[in-house]
Every structure is written in structure tokens, then in C-alpha cells.
Amino acid sequence: MKNKVTNSDVFQLMEKWAPKQLAYDWDNVGLQIGSYHNPVTKVLISLDVMENVVDEAIEKGANLIIAHHPFLFKALKQVNIETPQGRVIQKLLENHISVYATHTNLDIAVGGVNDMLADALGIEKNDIIVETDREKLYKIVVYVPETHIDEVRESLGSSGAGHIGNYSHCTFQTKGQGTFKPLEGSQPFIGTENELEFVDEVKIETIIPKSILHQVISSLITAHPYEEVAYDVFPLANEGKRYGIGRIGTLKNKMDLNSFCEHVKKVLDVPALRVTGDLNKKVKKVAVLGGSGEKYIHHAKQKGADVYITGDMTFHVAQDAWQMGLAVIDAGHYIEKIMKQFTAAHLKEHLDKENIDILVSESNTDPFQFV
Template sequence: MKREYKNNDIFHVIENWAPKHLAYEWDNVGLQIGSYNKTVKKVMITLDVLESVVDEAIEKNIDLIIAHHPLLFNPVKRINLDTPQGRIIHKLLTNQITVYAAHTNLDAANGGVNDMLCDLLGIASREILTEVSSQKLYKIAVYVPTTHVDQVRSAMSENGAGHIGNYSHCTFQTNGQGTFKPLEGAAPYIGAENELEFVDEIKIETIVKEERITKVINGIIGAHPYEEVAYDIFPLKNQGETFGIGRIGTLSATMKLRDLCEHVKSTLDVPNMRVIGDLDKRVRKIAILGGSGEKYIHLARQKGADVYITGDMSFHVAQDAWQMGLPVIDAGHNIEKVMKQATKLFLEKELNKDWIEIITSETSTEPFQFI
């Protein structure tokens, strides 16, 4: 039987990759306009939600637009149909098109926008440029009668517990004996009211990420036969996964800055760019941050970058980089369009392509021309 996807099903898939809590406080990610529960058959990925993009979505019968840059940043005080924003909102609502944004959370996610740029440019051995958050880890232990060990262990793993590196379903089990006395009003699965019961049980222990704890506990309770489930949660000092904005890594070989510029232009489809520094300087260690990354020039320099690739450098910050001897390639904000194809491939891998169609927008949202 063919499965029916709702918008919220797609949102969950994206948020498993780029959790919303990774977004900066000033950002506005997630549902922008539309419905969580509307059936979706056709999705379009775009960098920006401009009126021309919405017109494309209408023409192609799109149900859901997934954008990198949010349509709505600030509170909307009025919807004036004589303004571009008003017309966009009107068209989206009239045509029942939902808009969802994954912005700085997709920048910070592992495998997100900055890793996409590194993959294309051949930047390897990379690290996070500036950390946004570090994952907290917990140990969860639950006591289960021997008859239900497989069901409870599976429920824990299926809800996200037990992941260590490239391994899943990691648990440890200990045999023991549990005791309990059902009091008046209880409805015990095993035992009788006011009688002490001894039960052979197994203690299942595993590791769980903070954001998965509620789902894991709900899974345990759903699979466990007892009326009252006994479990423990312990905070761990183990280092969890770290997330951050920007990357710094190395090319396979050194090259002149002018050759790197040509490499960036051809690989990222950038017709022209601004460059700071000696074009004959040889570079290998690269810091990169898609979008506007000018406030991180000092960090890039501090971490030993030979050159910094980003967008939207303002005049005085560019002078600061120049004076400190940090070459900068301002490739423009539009290089983040790499997220379109990469997000399409990610969703196709996670979803059944026979049941949902995913395309990338063909509309350019680059506002600048070079003459």
C-alpha cells in the first residue's frame, strides 16, 4: 500500500539532520507558512523564497517549499498585497503551499551547508570553525522481566538510544531479581495485591542523546508490561557530538590564491568574486563559512587559515583582514545554493522516491549582476 506523507513527516526527517535547537536565537527556522498536517506529494528545495520562486512552485504544483533562508524573519504586522511580501504570502495561502526553513541549524549541522561546500571544494581534515553547541549524553537503565527483554530493547534502539560512533543498538544487560508488593488499587502484570513478589529481571543499560530521552522513555513504557516502569537516568561526562558554524581544513596540495579563486568560481558556479590579498600567495589551509561570515575573520586567522572563503564582506572589515594579512575570497552569499541539490539527495535517501517527488528550484535568487 502506498504511504501518504504529511508535511510534518518531512519536517521530522530534516530536523533529525539539522535539529532546530542548533539555530541561533535571532533566527526563525521551521514552519513559516502553511500546515503540519497537509498531505505532500511534491517538494521543491530553494535557497530563498522570492515571488519568482513561488510562481515557479505554483506552475509545478508544489505542495511544500523547503528553503534555507527564512521567508519570515521579523513579526508580520500587516499583510499588504501591494508589497512583495504580501503578494508572496497571498499566493502561498491561496495555492495551499507550505514553506519550511532550515537556516543556521542547517549551517551548523554535520553534513550541512558548510560541509557541502568543503566536499565540493576538496577541503579535507576539517574541523568546526566556531562551536554552537555540544551534545549532552545520558545513560538510561531499565529493569525488565525476562519475557519482554527483546521488545523493550528494540523500543529503546528504535527511538534513538544506543548509538556510539558508527554503531547502533549498543546495550549492556545484567541478570538480577526484582521485588515489589502491589498495594491496594494496583493492577499488577505479575503478582497479587499485598503480596511480596520476586521476579527474574534483566537490567538493560544504554546511552542516549539528550534530545532523544523523551522518545526513548515513551518507547520503553509502550513496550514494557509493568503498570509502573522502573528506570534510571544518569548524566554522563562523555563528549557528545559537537556542532558549529564554519569549517577549517586543508586542500590536497598548496596552490596560488588566484588558482584557488578560479577553483571556487568553477566549482561553485560563481561568475565573479571579490578577493583580498596577494594573488600569488600559496595557500592550503582553508577556513570557509557560507553566507555572511565577516565577524569570524579574527578566529580564522587565529586558527591558522591561509585564506578565508565567505560572503558579504563589508568595506572596513575587509580592510581589517587585509591589514592583518588574511587573504579573503568573498564568493557571495549565493554560494549557499549548494544546499538545494544536497538536500534533495538527502531527502530522496530518507524517503521513498516512488511516493514523493523532490525537485530543486530552477529560479535564480542571486540579486547581483556584474558589468
């Protein structure tokens, strides 16, 4: 981190956790309003960006709002400050508050919204419900003089290369001899202009996921002693990390559906919920998908779920689930508010040495109330 933290620095932290390329193509994630270069002193974490949230940010002096739901989702055709959206845009710009959205990428990311929900509910041995992406892998090969093996190898490992399963800094090394002739105008680390040089070198090979390829190469070039670094990058057929929407796993102990509903209400702070199925039915395998998840009922059933927790379930889809023997708990879209505390904790952990306040929004953005 630089001495003065900017929006860009915070965005990079978020995107290391929830890369933007994980988001669905219809989604709008990343910077919504503001600038990448504005300095950050106080961040407000919110599920949504509504006028009460912006008023809270103004009152608390926050100059960056990180939200789960994108504020700008459909294309703007006008900014009329007499409309709710226009007033919000005006307040954000007048008070120099930037807005950043991390939506379906945070749903899909490891440790993201669906993992937060599964962990909170005590769902163990998690798997994804629907695979959306597999990370592409590359092999990088670099030639290093024997005097600098440790420095270059460490730069590769510390920047994220060489991770295989639960192991880091995985490389393979082969000794050999490199040749080169420094031409006129060069500034060789080893050798003399216009004379062929022979150097004992080591070939270091390691594996890199596509998402960090450029930062690993940058770190490699910084650590390497040569003026011109010789390296190769090869695409691999190996399958990388799986990413997907929703989570499914098992409860430690079976319980009847009615008791599980009470558990869901307590853990997710839901005053009421809708449920289909036999309330006396024993449930063990549980699927969860934050937000609107009705189109994934068949996937949850195929994965063997006894009960599926999501939001925005419509009448006929609920009937379909009921008829196929899948219990459904519609706990509402607002259960995604769980992301506020976890996102704040994530940023605090990575910005603990910076003079930045990370706040959790106290504004209610749930449009529904129970009477």
C-alpha cells in the same frame, strides 16, 4: 511514515538532520506559513522564498517549500497584498502552499551547508571554525524481565540510544531481582493482585543525547512488557557532540591563491568573486562559511587558515583580513544554493517509499549580476 505523509512528517525528517535547537536565538526556523497537518505530495527546495519561487511552486503543483533563508524573519506588523511580501503571502495561502525554513541550524548541522561547501571544494580533515553548542548527554537505566531483554535493548539501539563514537547499541547489563505487588485495578504482565511478586530482571544502562531523549523513552515504553515501566534518567557530565559554524581543513595539494580562486568559481558555479591577498601565495589550509561570515575572520586566522571563503565581506573588514595576512575569497552569499541539491537528495533517500516528488527550484534568487 504514515500512508498519507503530512508536513509534520517531512519537518521531523529535516529536524532529525538539522535540529531546530542548533539555530541561533535570533533566527526564525521551522514552519513559516501553512499547517503541520497538511498532506504533502510535492516538495520544492529553494534557497529563498521570493515571488518567482512561489510562482514556480504553483506551476509545478508543489504544496510545500523548504527554504534555507526564512521568509518571515522580522515581525510582521501588517499584511499588505500590494507589497511584494504581501503578494507572496496571499499566493501561498490561496494555493495552500506551506513554507518551512531550515537556516542556521542547517549551517551548523553535521552534513549541513558548511559541510556541503567544504566537501565540494575538496577540503579534508574538517573541523568547525566556532563552536556554538555541545549536546547534553543522559544515561537511561531500565529494569527488564529476562524474557524481554533482546526486545527492549534493540528498541533502545534502533531509536538512537547507545551511540559512542563509531559504535551503536552500547549498553551495560546487570542481573538482579525485582519486586512489586499488583494493586487492585492493575493489569499486571506478571503476578497476581495483592500478592508480592519476585521477578528475575536485568538492569540495562545506556547513553542518550538530549535531542532524542523523548523518542527513545517512547520507544522503550512501547517495547517493554510491563504496564508501568521502571526507568531512571540521569544527566551526565560527559561532553557530547560538538556543533559549530563554518568548517576548516586542508586541501590535498597546495595551490596558488589564483588557481584556487578558479577552482572555487568552477565548483560553486560563481561567475566572479572578490579576493584579498597575494594571488601567488600558496594555500593549503582553507576555512569556509556560507552566507555572511565577515565577523569570523579572526577565528579563521586563529585556526591557521591560509584563505577564508565566505560572503558579504565589507571594505574595512576585508582590509583587516588583508593586514593580518589572511587571504579572503568573497564568493557571495548565493553559494549557499548548494543546499538545494543536497537537501533534495536527503529527502528523496528518506521518502523513497512514499509517493512524493522532491523538486529543486530552478528560480534565480540572486539579486546580483556581473556586468
